[in-house]
Amino acid sequence: MNDIILEAKNVRKKYDKEHILNIDNVKIYKSSFNFLIGPNGSGKTTLLNILSLVDTDFKGEVLYKGQPVTKENFNILNLRRHFSVIWQNPYLFKGTVASNIALPLKLRNVKEKKINKKVRNIAKQLDIEHLLEKKSNELSGGEMQKTSIARSLITNPEILFVDEPNISLDYESTRYFNNLFLELIEEGITILLITHDLYQIENFAEYITVLNDGKVEQSGADVNLDF
């Protein structure tokens, strides 16, 4: 069993005075394909927001490599910059595809020359070089998702959070990104994927957490799923 890189402990989140998340424990394993599954409204995206440190308004704690993620233990911004998120409905900023892919590096004050080189490389790798000069509002849903994937990968994240990316992707692209995710795990990246795709779950999942009604129903490497 791989090391635990991230853990949510006793995490409670309320919305309109109602608990929408009531998690005792969820573990994310290093350099593995971790899956988060469950019916719509079960709290998957809410948990993803908390684990990726995008949402810090909750009760309980998130542990990174066994250490509670607090201001005392970590520079939260720097830690967050080790993570990347691919959202279900990606938001692209005004400007070109190239400027969107470059944005995370610009936010980290990387030099222009290095940014341009990295943008070209990642675009080549994901076969979206032809889109680089296109405006973000001229893209199809699939092209937007590919751009957002490139934007998320350009920082070489330690943990990649992926929230149902397949919705806007065609069959070929889905297959391509499944293989890409597997390659990334080979390279040592940790992935947490939210999906409803049975093919992905059956073929790639190493660790699965099943959420239902904001609570963990099952969790681990050997989860019994009633498909």
Added chain:
Amino acid sequence: MEYIIQALKGAFNLIITLDPEVRTVVSTSLQLSITSTFIAAIIGTPIGILITKVDFKGKHFLNTILNTLLSLPTVVLGLLVFSFISRRGIMGEWGMLFTMRGIIIGQVLLILPIIIALVRNAIHDVDEKMYKTAISLGATGTQQFRLLLSEARYGIIGALVTGFGRVIGEVGVSMMLGGNIKGYTRTITTAIAMETNKGRFSFGLALGIILLSISFIINYIIYYFQSGEIQ
């Protein structure tokens, strides 16, 4: 018909020959409008952003007041400011009545609600997903704010251009607070009203054509920024 054709010929002649009086009036109007818009932008843009992003008691009431002020008649505003800056007003000793400063105060107050409301709308229109995305990409608080401004920039520019369009075409504030003094506080609109009454129809028409051209350019810019066709 002959009268109109002659007046039109005279008007174009005044524009083409860059008549000094026309130039002075246009220049005064532009100076006033640009200064008023600049001041209102500096005050109104941060307020518009704060109203959208900060939750406070009475926010709904403030927004209702703001929306009401959008249709404030210029003469009513002129009257209000007049009561403050006239000799017997509480700011009377500063001698601002019938000066450019007096007009600027009135014009700033006129377009402040417009700029605040339109900036508020521009910020409000930025997709909520933007904030989550910016955080997930590793933006600091300041970077998130800069990204927000960048995403709303066309709406904000549109707000400022709309404010400029409002002041360049208003007559009530300029007339009541400026006094329509030739070569000093006479603006395009007050000159049109006065010179036409005096029978200088060509002169009024020349200024009307210039004002219409400015309005066209302003509307073109607003359309350009708000059409969503540009990025």
